[in-house]
Amino acid sequence: MNGKNTKIIVAILFCFLHISLIDGLWGNKTNLAFAEDTTTGQPRELKEEGTRLAKAGKLQQAIEKYKEAISLKPNYPNAYNNWGIILNIQKKYYEAIDKFKKAIQLDPNDPATYTNMGNSYLKLKQYDEALPHYKKAVILKPDMGVLHNNLGNCYLNLNRYEEGIASLKEAIKLNKTSAEIYENIAQAYDKLGEGYLAIKYIKEAKRIFRSNGKMERVSKAGKRLRHLYNKYGDNPKPKDREEQAKSPGQGREGELGTGTGFLLGASKYVVTNHHVIEGANSIFVNFFMGEKIRAKVVAQDKKNDVAILLLSKRPKSATGNIVLGDSNRVEMGQKVFTVGYPMSSILGRKPKYSEGIINSTTGYLDDPGLFQITVPIQPGNSGGPLFSENGQVIGVTTSSFSTVAAARITGALPQNLNFAVKSLYIRALLQTVSGFSASKIGIEPVPISPKNDLSNFIKSAKNNIVLIETAIDNSLPEFVEVDDDVHISTANPEKPSALKEKIRLAKLRETEIKDRFKTLQEMEALEDSVFSVEDKRKEIQKFLDAFPNRNPKLEEAKKMLSRLKGRGEEIKRFIPFTRPQTR
Amino acid sequence: MMRKIKSLILLAVTCLFFPSCAQMMGYTSENYEKILDTWVGENISTLVNQWGYPNDKFISPSGRKVYVYEQSRIIRIPTNKVTDVKVKKNWDSSYTVTGKRKYNEIEYVCVTWIETNDAGDIVNWKWQGNNCVSEGLK
Incomplete structure (x- = not known):
């Protein structure tokens, strides 16, 4: 040379x-040397x-x-x-x-070194070796888009496209103007045969290149787009409902949002941050034990970033007794902790524990509605409960001060500045929810028994702490109340009469039945290798069990079940959606 | 200075007539294809705003709308050949002989087909001809 x-x-x-x-290799950002040098x-x-x-x-x-x-x-x-x-x-x-x-x-603890080592392995095409180093870098510095990008590209090189896409989307969240990341996502979707999404992302890449005046790249993106149109047709449709949720104009830049929430007591009400559910018209609440329940927003306070969701049915798994504490009694220096689902696409879908102290009883610019805390908050922690030492919820973990933004503003890197909304605002919002009994939320402090140490407490409380997934999806039906023990409040004269409410619920039930039956039909049409016969039978049986009476599709469902008799018993794992998942 | 300007003008005019020279100046069909690629994904109305109305429009067998842009011009290139031409004199019925230069006529054509989907977004293109060239992207 x-x-x-x-x-x-x-x-x-x-x-x-x-x-x-x-040449088909997903390249990575080059060597980084951003480690702070104290020597x-x-x-x-x-x-x-x-x-x-x-x-x-x-x-x-x-x-x-x-x-x-x-x-x-x-x-x-x-x-x-x-x-x-x-x-x-x-x-x-x-x-x-x-x-x-x-x-x-x-x-x-230096993410730069892990990144650089990952890059060495990447150059050697030892992608399996590179992966843990890129992962470690992301864990150490989750607010840096380039690290998510590196991880994503490594996944793509390993042909783990869905995980790669998930990481690249995290990178986009932190760096929306990087057209190359959109290009890589498009390429990955193409590999997955997802023409609709591949076209969507390459178009976005092209738009960004054009706005940056990079005409050679615009041309290359156009060439790829032409190839995709020829491969998938002029108007390829999203493959499934979840992808439809991400279609342009319907979705929030095609992203599925995630956050944390928590159930108070044994109610069906979930508390979270407003920003977690903002703009979403499809919200799913995932429980620790794997149960997934649809929810709707029943109260929201955008200013203080609090929202209350109502589950469409009561969770099967037993929930603990999380109670709401008094944020006015919280003192500076008090120990606090949270349990949540940070960066679920990387760290997995199990709850994670973090602890710290109250730095201040006021937030950013002395905002009296916030606590400043040392509990680390990562993307996905938003909406989680902030517990006091005695296990009461004294706030909702909300935000952390952006290191990058702060560095741009002040020229210094802030360390561990995080904020939580005070429980005061949760209580105020809950009082606006009709049908919610204040006594259920245990406003009076309930000391944890001496036998109940921290790990026992977390064990009992973690099923109350839920992973919230949101999407904009106009194709999905409105929220459907299917729980038998739904309480119809007649105390409020402004509410519709009980009869009208019943009619409304009946209509919603009918919609739900039709919708679920349509899904069953689609499922039946799937090849057995994709969705095993046993799983098909289970789904149909679930439908029959859920709606045994006044079900216009009952007979058709039974016929469907009988058609499956004698079919192969091979059990294949069903992946319902091609949404990026963490392995 | 004037001599330099003159030579530049001469070069530019010459390049208009000779494709190989045009290529030397960066006018190539590869560049033309790059430009066409920049239009993929854009709406046809944007193209019409810039290129003007197309010469023709039809529906392809695959159902796509196809917009046709056509450009052609005939260039007369003088040759070295000179032919003798008899010119009749009116007053004495006699002829004089004079020389006339011969020209080669070359037709430069570029036909571009732009295909759009139902939404009017450009999804494909094709070109044919001996003059589908362009300078590089800037």
Whole structure:
């Protein structure tokens, strides 16, 4: 490699983080060196001199400087990290990995080093090895889009397209203007045979390229779009209802939202943040034990970011007795904790525990409606309960201060600034919900019994803490009340009469029956290899059990069941939607 | 200075007539295809706003609407051949002979078909001809 070429490559690597698709390989952002360096004195100066030399293309001289820095300070992770970067540039990937390993030994909390090591493995096409490092980087710094992008691309290289798409979508949330990420998602959807979504994402990539004046990229995106139109037809339809939920103009940029919520007492009411459900007309509540129940918004307070949802039916799994505490009694320095579903696409769908203290009884700019807390809040934690030490809900975890935004504003990186809405506002909102008895929410403090330690408490409470998934879906029917023990309040004179309410419910029930039967028909049409006969039978039986009486589709469903008799017994796992899922 | 300007004008005019020269100036069919690709996904009305009304429109067998844009021009290129032409003199019925230069006529054509879906979005294109060239994307 001659000097000029080296300089060009180095300039590209250091100055411009670029994602590209190279011969079917999902490329990644190049080496990152954003680790905070607390070292001072001569080792630091030597390291910085090395970086200057590297930027000038003098790679070998740069390495010498890093070596000198390390000789003065053997436990200098940043120098090892930068040395590894140079080795990556020199395509000495195994040597680079050694240096990154050393850097990680010295500082296991630097996402840059994990990213760089992931990049080395990626270059070696050892994607399985790269994956855990990219994952670790995301966990350490979840608010950085490039790390989600790296993880996503690694998944794509492993042909794990759905997980890749999920990670890339996280990257988009943090960096909406990166057309390359949209391109990669489009490519992944194409691999999955999802023409509708592939077209949607490549169009968006093209639009962004055009707005940035990158006409060569506009042309390339157009070429890919033309290929997709020819492959899938002019107007490919979304494959299933969940994808329809993401269609343009109906969805919030095609994204499914997730957040946390919690049931108070044994009620059917779920408390969450307003921003979790904002704009959604399809809300599903997922319980720890796997149950999934549709919900609707019955009260919302946008200003204070609180919403109350009503479940369409009572959960089968027993719920604990989470009670609402008095946020006015909370003191600065008090220990608090939360349980929620942060970044469920990466960390999985099991609840996660985090703890901290109350930094302040006021929030951002002394907002009296918020607590400032040290409990780390990640995307997906929003709407979760903030418990006091004695197990009472004193708030709803809401937001964390954006490190990137703060850095842009103040020039400094804030550490662990998080906020929760005070329970005061939950109580106020609950009082507006007719049919909700205040006594159920246990407003009076209920001390946890001495036998009930923290782990026991969490064990009993975690089924009250739910994962909320939202989508904009105009094709889905309105909320359907199917629970038999629904309470019809006649106390409020403005409410419709009981008779009208019953008629309304009957109509809704009819809609529900028709809708579910239609789904059964679609299911029956699926090949047995996709949806096993046994699962088909189960679904039909569930339908028959749910609506044994006054069911206009009863006979047809029974016939459907009899048609399945004698069919193969092979059991295949059914994946109902092609929504990105975490393995 | 004037000489330089003249030579540039001459080069530009020459390039109009000679495709190979046009290619040297960056006018290629590859570039034309790149430009067409930038239109894929855009609505036909946007194209009509920029390119003007098409010469023709029809429905393809696959059901797509097809808009046809056609450009052609005939270029006369002078050759070295000169033919003798007899010119009759009116007053004495005699003839004089004079030389006339021969020209080759070349037709430059570019036909572009733009296909749209039901929504009017451009989904495909095709071109044919010997003059579907363009300069590079800027």
